Amino acid sequence: MCAKRRVDPEGLLPLTPVALNILLALADEERHGYGIGVEVRERTGGEMRLGPGTLYGSLKRMVDGGLVEESEGHAGGEADDGRGGYDAGRRRYYRLTGFGGRVLAAELARLEDVVRTAQAKGFLPPPRRGVSSPGEV
């Protein structure tokens, strides 16, 4: 929500793995910190477990950088996760900004180039037919 001086998304690349995964977690919907942590952990098969310092340190930088913003809250309230967790009313939600979306797209395009290069050099199998590349999404 802060007024910011916009910079070229390309200038922020490459993103750190944590930043990339947080942006991916927010790509489809706004989430609170715990929601981001769970999504990243599940999507990475438990490989990436974000501690509070890592998660909120990255969120702080991304909010400051204009990639992510705090949303005005979850309209439908929060569905209880069944664990009797952190007070739902006090959770802060985060969502991707337009600029954050452009940065994410630029990073994915960059990674796609890397994969293409690896395929061209025979380090990776060629893409299967009928599977769209990230850039086509």
Add this chain to the structure above:
Amino acid sequence: MASGAAGEPGVAASERVYRALMRAYPEEVRRRYAEEMVGYFGDLCREERSSRGPGGVMSLWARTLPELIFTALQERGTVFRRNAYLPAAPGTVARWGALCALLGGVLGVAFHLIEYSLLGALGILTGGSYGSDPFARFFTLLLLLGALSLSSLGLFGLYGTVVARSGRPGLLAGAGAVFSAAAAFLWLSISGYGAVHNLASGTAFFAPFEWLWNGGALLIGPAMVFWFLGLLLLGIAAARERRLPRLLRVLPLVLFAIIAPSYELGGYFEMVGNPVTAVIVMGFAQGLPFVGVALLGWVLLRDDAAGPPVASDGPDGGAREAGDVSGATRPAGRIAGGARSGTSGVERDKEKELHGAIQRHGQLTVAGVALETSLSVKEAGRMLSGLASKGHLGVRVEHGRLLYSLWEDRG
């Protein structure tokens, strides 16, 4: 905070411990995220406890502690890097630097008028020697070295102003400040030694230090060069700073430009065989840079009197530039210089009040500002939205409320 923690003493205790350990993070992080981080950690505790029992919580702690130490150091490092180039509030540095420049300039002009123009001309006209007795020498020496020391320190006024306006100094102003500091150090050392030398020279106590007089003379050249370089670099940095008033951007470079010719002017009259005019002009010419320094101090003070930078909160007071996700923030600074132009004195006072309230509380709503200041809710709303729309304040939405804050806070 954690609704579910009451029935889980282990989780509640973990949360309490984690909350205490949050002190490792800078104040800025704690203020913005402490509640959420503790809540998040509590959620992780609950999850581990329900899936793996107390062993899971222990395992979580084993993962979290090193992470806490590492990220706290990282955040503190970021704050340190932001503050390293100016460990004091830039506004304060600008104000004191301006005072030094004004005083140094006045002393420099006084020295040249007395030493060269007045005493020199009198000596030539009457054939006598004025100002050669020990007291006069002591007085004039102190006057000159004091003027040079204060003028060097005065350049920090320019540095502080550039930092206050842009959020961080950049290479030019940073290098200029280093040269100015070196010049000030040398001038202060020379003047300190010179004063003691004048008082104690010839005594047995001072005998071991007599030789330093010659060494001190060697420092005058480097001190002068450092001062010139400091002025030149800070002048260029100021000239490039679009947020500064035009006069302040131009003056340091004009000042630098008049230094060299001013020394030559006096030499010219001496060369054409007019010694009286030569000493008067030489005194005036050599004093010209000090006129400029005094003028610089005056302009800086006038600029400062127009109101403090609204959105600069200390040396780290920079705006967040879009998109730093790689670790280091890149404060770019916002100030209310532009916003101030055209505002009345009353308006400026209100703006100062508003700035002070936000600085004290970190972030405030419109109603909060109205409660903390003499502003009405309507006035607070108008001023906050005006400053925010110009980019001088940060705005965030929290639980449906608009919160206004300075761009960065000291950690």
